[in-house]
Amino acid sequence: MSCPLSVRSATADDLPWIHELRHRVYAEELGQHAANAEGRLVDGLDGDNVYLVAARGPVRVGFVSVTPPWVGRYGLDKYLTRAELPLLDEADVFEVRLLTVEPDERAGAAAPLLMYAALRWTSSRGGRRVVAMGRADLAGMYQAAGLRPVGRTVRSGAVEFEVLTGEVAELTRGTTSRHAATLTRLAAGVDWRLDVSFAPRPDGCEHGGASFTAIGTDFRNLDRRRKVVAADVLDAWFAPAPGARAALARDAGWVARTSPPSSAEGLLAEIAAARGLPVETLAVGAGSSDLIFRAFGRWLTPASRVLLMDPGYGEYAHVTERVIGCRVDRFRLRREEGWRIDPERLSAVVGTGEYDLVVVVNPNNPTGRHAPAAELRAVIAAAPSRTRWWIDEAYLGYVDPAESLAPFAATDPRAVVCTSMSKTYALSGVRAAYLVAEPETAAQIRRWTPPWAVGLPAQLAAVAALRDPAYYADRLRHTHDLRRQLASDLAAVDASVLVEESVANFLSLTLPPAGPSAAALVAECRRHDVYLRDLSPLSAAYEGRTVRVAVRDSAENARIVAAYRAALTALRTASAAPAWSAPAAGGTR
Numbered sequence: 001m002s003c004p005l006s007v008r009s010a011t012a013d014d015l016p017w018i019h020e021l022r023h024r025v026y027a028e029e030l031g032q033h034a035a036n037a038e039g040r041l042v043d044g045l046d047g048d049n050v051y052l053v054a055a056r057g058p059v060r061v062g063f064v065s066v067t068p069p070w071v072g073r074y075g076l077d078k079y080l081t082r083a084e085l086p087l088l089d090e091a092d093v094f095e096v097r098l099l100t101v102e103p104d105e106r107a108g109a110a111a112p113l114l115m116y117a118a119l120r121w122t123s124s125r126g127g128r129r130v131v132a133m134g135r136a137d138l139a140g141m142y143q144a145a146g147l148r149p150v151g152r153t154v155r156s157g158a159v160e161f162e163v164l165t166g167e168v169a170e171l172t173r174g175t176t177s178r179h180a181a182t183l184t185r186l187a188a189g190v191d192w193r194l195d196v197s198f199a200p201r202p203d204g205c206e207h208g209g210a211s212f213t214a215i216g217t218d219f220r221n222l223d224r225r226r227k228v229v230a231a232d233v234l235d236a237w238f239a240p241a242p243g244a245r246a247a248l249a250r251d252a253g254w255v256a257r258t259s260p261p262s263s264a265e266g267l268l269a270e271i272a273a274a275r276g277l278p279v280e281t282l283a284v285g286a287g288s289s290d291l292i293f294r295a296f297g298r299w300l301t302p303a304s305r306v307l308l309m310d311p312g313y314g315e316y317a318h319v320t321e322r323v324i325g326c327r328v329d330r331f332r333l334r335r336e337e338g339w340r341i342d343p344e345r346l347s348a349v350v351g352t353g354e355y356d357l358v359v360v361v362n363p364n365n366p367t368g369r370h371a372p373a374a375e376l377r378a379v380i381a382a383a384p385s386r387t388r389w390w391i392d393e394a395y396l397g398y399v400d401p402a403e404s405l406a407p408f409a410a411t412d413p414r415a416v417v418c419t420s421m422s423k424t425y426a427l428s429g430v431r432a433a434y435l436v437a438e439p440e441t442a443a444q445i446r447r448w449t450p451p452w453a454v455g456l457p458a459q460l461a462a463v464a465a466l467r468d469p470a471y472y473a474d475r476l477r478h479t480h481d482l483r484r485q486l487a488s489d490l491a492a493v494d495a496s497v498l499v500e501e502s503v504a505n506f507l508s509l510t511l512p513p514a515g516p517s518a519a520a521l522v523a524e525c526r527r528h529d530v531y532l533r534d535l536s537p538l539s540a541a542y543e544g545r546t547v548r549v550a551v552r553d554s555a556e557n558a559r560i561v562a563a564y565r566a567a568l569t570a571l572r573t574a575s576a577a578p579a580w581s582a583p584a585a586g587g588t589r
Contacts, residue, residue, distance in 0.1 A: 003057040006191035010051035031158035054110045062101035064114040070543045079154035092540040094127040124196035126540035133161040146174040195519035211531035231550040232531040236426035241471040243464035260456035274466045281410040283445035287431040288420040304356040311539035339367035343375045353384040361392040368502020373403045389415045395504040397424030406436040425465045430458035483551045489561045511545040516571040524567035
């Protein structure tokens with residue numbers, strides 16, 4: 001009985017075989033290249049692109065190449081200029097090429113497995129579009145897989161190719177729906193050694209919070225939470241204010257069984273008093289996601305055009321692209337500019353008048369950078385009147401309440417400010433949030449709000465929290481101290497890893513290009529019950545190398561540092577093992 005197929009990233013030991021198989025197929029068999037005495041075809045992108053290898057035990061049977069955008073060049077550059085193929089200038093395009101399988105394996109599962117692996121690898125690194133060269137005589141097969149021609153053909157030796165492209169989300173949906181049975185069989189039999197899960201989430205969005213799966217979503221053993229460091233979500237490390245805790249604990253039976261005020265009138269009044277805003281400018285929801293889904297679902301259609309910051313909070317891309325189906329563009333934040341929003345560049349992009357909605361998370365999650373309120377106000381004021389702005393201020397409490405655009409949004413119909421009470425008020429579990437808009441827009445949102453949308457525990461806790469600003473000011477100051485110490489301790493572990501602090505309750509680790517992937521680091525830390533967040537799926541700008549770490553208390557921060565140190569040691573050791581015997585990174589068999 002033959003060994004099951006495995007799929008993994010190639011190592012340096014695989015390159016001689018890859019070059020030899022390329023020569024046999026593309027020189028000797030297809031005549032695409034001239035044969036040479038060495039019997040090897042070497043790719044100019046080797047060392048920059050990524051090869052994924054399929055094998056049976058130690059016997060390699062096929063490979064595929066993926067070239068990510070951060071390489072700065074593609075195989076297609078040999079045949080077409082960027083003017084002829086402008087999509088190559090986009091920041092999240094990955095080139096899939098050189099799908100190559102040994103002759104005796106071509107009738108089996110190796111080729112479709114490699115194609116699927118390339119799609120999953122691309123998605124895990126923030127890729128939103130793939131481009132490929134497909135043999136013209138096999139165009140029907142590629143189009144059946146969901147790729148579409150761009151209207152360009154190229155010739156290499158005796159072979160003519162069609163240039164094809166496809167959206168990663170559409171290709172994934174098509175593959176998982178049309179070939180569900182095949183994927184189920186593959187998942188059961190393949191030795192999946194890539195640092196990305198075999199299957200995407202059912203809704204296609206990585207929401208975070210994997211740490212709760214370690215605790216148990218059946219809630220049967222909540223004591224497990226004491227063993228898990230949940231640094232993959234940005235919940236507060238501290239407890240809610242004493243008054244909020246007392247409100248939840250006092251007569252818990254009554255709180256659980258009693259219907260709350262249907263429109264959260266008391267909570268609205270408390271927010272208005274605390275923020276100095278007219279109550280008619282407010283609307284509340286069961287967390288910011290409730291408000292996002294409710295408002296966007298009413299405002300936007302598939303014909304709408306939306307601008308998102310990139311990198312940015314993934315929920316916005318999920319709602320606009322996958323749920324509503326809008327046309328979504330990205331405003332690229334640049335590492336070399338410190339991830340800041342350049343107001344002049346943003347004004348120029350929005351000034352075209354093409355956007356129905358612009359979303360700005362400020363401070364940004366996941367970059368942790370804050371754009372001054374004065375700069376944003378000026379950009380919004382100069383923007384076309386038809387463009388609505390959604391400003392998410394979930395982390396503003398870590399900066400300065402005076403930087404809020406809420407007073408501006410209360411009078412300007414172009415702006416809406418959304419504020420979650422989860423992060424700075426330590427109320428993630430009870431789900432409370434509010435938005436600020438001019439009265440007509442706020443009244444519209446309230447009309448779309450079902451009665452009792454915010455439960456009684458959330459209303460009681462939120463009101464009590466708003467009445468204790470001194471407690472939270474102290475906790476937020478201490479958060480900054482904890483973050484600085486955590487950053488210092490992590491930086492001392494390995495100088496080759498870039499540690500970047502945010503202005504909020506998290507920081508980021510960026511691994512060197514020659515080091516392990518972010519996904520591998522996250523998987524290794526989980527062996528120590530420490531959960532971090534791989535930022536790679538959010539944006540190709542992270543190059544698969546950046547991890548976000550939430551600030552916890554001193555004891556848990558020490559566990560994070562210890563797990564991180566142990567993970568780096570283990571990954572360095574594993575990288576020296578033979579490729580075919582290396583352990584799977586988060587995979588299944």
